[in-house]
Each structure stands twice: as C-alpha cells, then as structure tokens.
Amino acid sequence: xxxxxxxxxxxxxxxxxxxxxxxxxxxxxxxxxxxxxxxxxxxxxxxxxxxxxxxxxxxxxxxxxxxxxxxxxxxxxxxxxxxxxxxxxxxxxxxxxxxxxxxxxxxxxxxxxxxxxxxxxxxxxxxxxxxxxxxxxxxxxxxxxxxxxxxxxxxxxxxxxxxxxxxxxxxxxxxxxxxxxxxxxxxxxxxxxxxxxxxxxxxxxxxxxxxxxxxxxxxxxxxxxxxxxxxxxx
Amino acid sequence: xxxxxxxxxxxxxxxxxxxxxxxxxxxxxxxxxxxxxxxxxxxxxxxxxxxxxxxxxxxxxxxxxxxxxxxxxxxxxxxxxxxxxxxxxxxxxxxxxxxxxxxxxxxxxxxxxxxxxxxxxxxxxxxxxxxxxxxxxxxxxxxxxxxxxxxxxxxxxxxxxxxxxxxxxxxxxxxxxxxxxxxxxxxxxxxxxxxxxxxxxxxxxxxxxxxxxxxxxxx
Numbered sequence: 001x002x003x004x005x006x007x008x009x010x011x012x013x014x015x016x017x018x019x020x021x022x023x024x025x026x027x028x029x030x031x032x033x034x035x036x037x038x039x040x041x042x043x044x045x046x047x048x049x050x051x052x053x054x055x056x057x058x059x060x061x062x063x064x065x066x067x068x069x070x071x072x073x074x075x076x077x078x079x080x081x082x083x084x085x086x087x088x089x090x091x092x093x094x095x096x097x098x099x100x101x102x103x104x105x106x107x108x109x110x111x112x113x114x115x116x117x118x119x120x121x122x123x124x125x126x127x128x129x130x131x132x133x134x135x136x137x138x139x140x141x142x143x144x145x146x147x148x149x150x151x152x153x154x155x156x157x158x159x160x161x162x163x164x165x166x167x168x169x170x171x172x173x174x175x176x177x178x179x180x181x182x183x184x185x186x187x188x189x190x191x192x193x194x195x196x197x198x199x200x201x202x203x204x205x206x207x208x209x210x211x212x213x214x215x216x217x218x219x220x221x222x223x224x225x226x227x228x229x230x231x232x233x234x
Numbered sequence: 235x236x237x238x239x240x241x242x243x244x245x246x247x248x249x250x251x252x253x254x255x256x257x258x259x260x261x262x263x264x265x266x267x268x269x270x271x272x273x274x275x276x277x278x279x280x281x282x283x284x285x286x287x288x289x290x291x292x293x294x295x296x297x298x299x300x301x302x303x304x305x306x307x308x309x310x311x312x313x314x315x316x317x318x319x320x321x322x323x324x325x326x327x328x329x330x331x332x333x334x335x336x337x338x339x340x341x342x343x344x345x346x347x348x349x350x351x352x353x354x355x356x357x358x359x360x361x362x363x364x365x366x367x368x369x370x371x372x373x374x375x376x377x378x379x380x381x382x383x384x385x386x387x388x389x390x391x392x393x394x395x396x397x398x399x400x401x402x403x404x405x406x407x408x409x410x411x412x413x414x415x416x417x418x419x420x421x422x423x424x425x426x427x428x429x430x431x432x433x434x435x436x437x438x439x440x441x442x443x444x445x446x447x448x449x450x451x452x453x
Contacts, residue, residue: 042304046263048328049311050270055329057336058319059273062343067269070347072258116355117400119422134242134386136286137302146268148256152302155251158244161388161441162431170250180438181427185242187384188420188444189356189403 076145079110080193081214083143084225087120088198089207097195098122110142118143121184122195123221128175130168130221131184131192132160138186140193144216151220161185171222194221201227235380236387238294243388243431264303271310276340279317282356283410287382288313358402358417364447366421370396371453374423374445382410385449389441392429393453397442398422405446418447 053059083105087094097104101120105111110118118140121129133139134157139147150156159167164183165175175181184192196218202210217223241247259265275285288309289297297305314320324331366372376391377383384406400422404415423445427435 042267042307043261043263045311046266046270046307049307049314049325050266052320052324052328052330053270053274053314055336056320056324056334057338058277059270060339060342060346063273063339063341063346064266064269066343066346067272068259068265071268072265076258116357132242134388135240135384136289146258148253149260149302150250150252153251154241154244154247154298155249158241158247159250160242162243162245164439165436167250171252177436180440181436182439183441185386185389185441185443187386188400188406188446190400190420190422190444 071141071146075142077143077214077216077219078211079145080140080143080216080219081211083108083110083120083193084195084214084219085207085211087195088210094195101193105143112142117189118191118193119184120193120195121182123197123224125197126179127182128168128179128221129182129184129192129194130160130164131186131194132157133186134158134161135185135187138191140191143191143193144219148216168222171217173223194219196223196225199225199227235290235382236378237290238297239290240387242386259303263307267303267307267310271306273339273341273346274310274314274319277317277319279319280313281409281412283382283406284412285309285313286406287410290382356403358404358415360402360417362402362417362419364399364419364421366396366399366419366447366450366452368396368399372396372421372423372450373453374449375451377449379407381407383407383449385445386443388430389425389443389445392425394423394425394429394443396421397424400444403446405448407446407448416448420444420446421450423450 050059050061050064054061083097086108087097093104093107096107097120101118102111102116104120105118123129137147137152139151156167161183164181168175186192196214198210199213202213205213213225213227215223215225218225259268271285280288289305292300292305292308296308300308311325315322315325321331330336371393372395373393374385374390377385398421400420402417403420404417408414408416421444422442425441425443426437427439427441428437430441
C-alpha cells in the first residue's frame with residue numbers, strides 16, 4: 001500500500017498545479033485512511049533513534065514511559081467532562097469558569113502543557129461554538145488529552161472555518177438559521193473548551209452521572225450532549 | 235510562510251474521516267515519538283515555535299503523505315541534527331560516534347511530571363502597552379513572511395473587532411527564529427464570516443482568532 005501511495009505521489013509531481021491540489025488532498029485522505037496499516041519503517045526508525053538518544057544520555061527511557069502512560073491513562077476527556085458537569089450543577093463555578101477559565105480550572109487541578117490559558121465558551125439554544133486549529137493541532141491537552149486524528153486532518157482544519165455548518169452536518173448536527181456559529185481558531189497560546197448545553201431531562205442526575213454523558217466531541221463543539229436512549233441503564 | 239500547513243479555507247480536502255473509539259496512539263512508536271519530542275525539548279536547543287516551524291518546513295508532498303506522528307518523527311530527526319544534539323551519521327547508524335561522551339538527561343522518571351507535562355507558559359510578565367482596546371475595529375496586515383507566523387492567510391487584510399485582550403505573550407514570528415521574544419499583547423479578534431468568505435456565509439456567523447499586536451493596524 002505504501003509503495004502504491006509513493007508511486008501515486010511521484011506521479012503527482014508531474015501533474016498540473018490545479019490537479020496537484022486535488023491529488024494532494026486525495027493523498028492526505030489516503031494517508032488518514034491508511035493510519036492503521038502504516039509501514040514498519042517509522043517503527044524501526046523510532047526504535048533506532050530512541051536507542052541512540054538513550055545511549056547518548058539525552059533521554060531517559062523511563063521518562064518516556066511515564067509520558068506515554070500519562071496520555072494513555074491519566075490525561076483525557078474525562079477531565080474536561082468533570083469540569084463541564086461541575087459547571088452544570090454549580091452556577092457560581094460556571095460563572096467563574098466563563099469569566100476566568102485559567103483560575104477556575106486550577107480549582108479542579110487542571111493546567112499545564114497546552115492548557116496554561118484555557119478559555120471556556122458556552123453553547124446555548126441560539127449559540128454554537130466550534131474549536132479548530134487551522135495551522136497545526138493546538139488542543140486543550142490537560143482537559144481533553146491528545147487530539148483525535150480527524151481533528152488534526154486536512155479535511156477538518158480546512159473546512160471548519162469556511163464551512164462550519166457543513167462540517168457539523170457531517171457530524172450529524174444540523175443547525176438552523178436562528179443559531180449563531182462561532183468558530184475559534186487556536187492561533188496563539190490560548191486553548192478552547194466548549195461548554196455544551198446540559199441536556200433537557202437531566203435534572204435528576206448527579207454530577208458524576210452528568211460527567212459520564214459529556215463526550216470529547218461535545219467539548220470540541222462537533223456534537224451535543226444527549227441522554228442515553230430510554231431504557232438504557234445509567 | 236505561505237505553506238500547506240496553513241489550511242483554513244482550502245477546499246477539496248475530502249470528507250472528515252472519523253474513527254470510533256480511537257486509541258490515543260495507533261502504534262507504540264507514535265507514543266515514543268510524542269514522548270521523545272516532549273522530553274528532548276528540555277535541552278532547550280529549540281522552542282515551541284521553532285518546533286512548529288520545523289513541521290511547516292517539510293516539503294508539501296511529504297506533509298500530505300505522512301501521518302501526523304511521521305511528521306513529528308521527521309521534525310524531531312531534523313531538529314536533533316540541526317541543533318547538534320546528534321549527527322546525521324549517528325542517526326543513520328543508530329549508534330553514538332565512537333569516543334563521544336554520555337550526557338545526563340535533564341528529564342527523568344523522577345521529575346517528568348513537573349518538567350515535561352507542565353510546559354513553561356508563553357505569557358510574559360513585561361508591562362507592554364497594548365496598541366488596541368476592546369471594541370476597537372482593526373484590520374489585519376497584508377503580510378507574507380517567509381518565516382513562521384500565526385496569522386493565517388485567510389485572515390489577512392480583513393477587518394475585525396477586538397473582543398478581548400489576553401495580555402502579553404512572546405511573539406512566535408521572532409521566537410521561532412531565535413530572534414528574541416518581542417513580548418506583546420494578544421487579542422481575541424472577531425471576524426464576521428461574511429468579511430472572511432463573502433455573502434454566501436450566514437450574516438450572524440463569525441470566526442475568532444487570537445492575534446498579536448504586530449499583525450494588526452487600526453481600521
């Protein structure tokens with residue numbers, strides 16, 4: 001598959017510039033699609049590089065283990081969900097969160113890399129917020145963990161700013177014309193978290209049960225928070 | 235630079251490919267690349283902006299061909315060589331040059347949480363006067379620097395309104411090239427979707443960008 005793609009790309013070099021844009025886009029798509037069948041090449045290169053860096057005393061392999069473990073098991077969207085649920089049940093906390101995200105997040109113990117300055121933007125019946133990083137992959141790590149592949153991909157990054165309503169439709173969310181859509185392009189060291197609307201009918205739920213409903217996608221702004229289907233165990 | 239990384243408003247990139255229950259890393263090597271990037275930075279041979287620019291400098295066809303962490307691997311290798319942490323020969327052989335001394339890593343399992351997971355903020359304490367105030371109408375400069383910038387092409391020479399003053403931050407355009415921090419104010423600027431994209435956009439929709447003082451001029 002890798003060779004086909006390389007051959008394909010070699011041929012794009014000769015293509016006209018208009019066609020090139022299309023072909024590169026296609027290639028990006030293919031690259032995203034091929035994510036799970038990567039050639040072994042990078043695995044071998046990384047192994048060799050890591051062993052070199054360790055032998056030179058430039059990195060500690062145990063520190064690498066700790067970083068991987070942190071992002072695989074500790075830092076993730078459950079953190080953001082906890083913040084959202086707290087804001088839903090505690091109006092004073094919500095007010096602090098919207099006024100000064102950094103301080104309010106610190107109250108719950110969140111801060112650090114890619115989240116020193118996080119702004120929380122609130123969805124409402126007539127207001128929908130969507131977060132993107134058109135230039136790279138900025139994302140509120142301490143609250144959501146590392147971003148999914150689609151968030152870092154060309155299709156999302158290119159279209160979120162020019163056609164946010166189309167992007168949302170692709171995620172199954174159709175917004176009517178009485179809704180204002182605000183797109184937040186993370187171009188500096190501020191990070192954004194969407195505070196989704198609390199779903200109707202969730203009044204009886206505890207803070208913990210509410211947190212369990214909040215998805216990563218809702219905090220990026222590509223989904224709403226919904227109650228599980230009737231009859232499902234909560 | 236006007237590179238392919240600057241994607242806002244591009245068309246023809248295809249549908250968004252959503253993966254259900256996506257793992258944090260799709261292969262072990264992705265996690266290793268991520269972690270090496272995070273910890274090797276402690277040698278202070280580069281900074282976050284230089285590192286972003288390292289991705290932007292990848293040839294366009296490579297940028298699109300590579301997966302996200304393949305780009306990181308390429309950038310990591312390039313920057314490690316360029317900064318002198320390793321030599322190309324060492325990368326190719328996977329072995330330290332004979333007779334080279336062994337360093338002591340600044341980040342270990344003992345201090346990794348403080349050192350690698352909590353990165354230094356780009357905020358700066360200097361009392362720099364803001365050039366603009368909240369509510370003011372501004373226009374972004376028409377600029378096409380060949381170096382690093384955080385003003386995307388789609389938002390150049392456009393009118394917007396200052397919605398919020400975020401305070402003083404170091405300036406990526408100079409910091410990425412080790413030309414100083416040039417601390418200055420960053421503002422949240424609201425651009426109507428119609429200003430950016432024309433009459434087909436909904437009149438009520440808007441895009442907010444966080445922009446540095448140097449990107450703006452009075453409208």
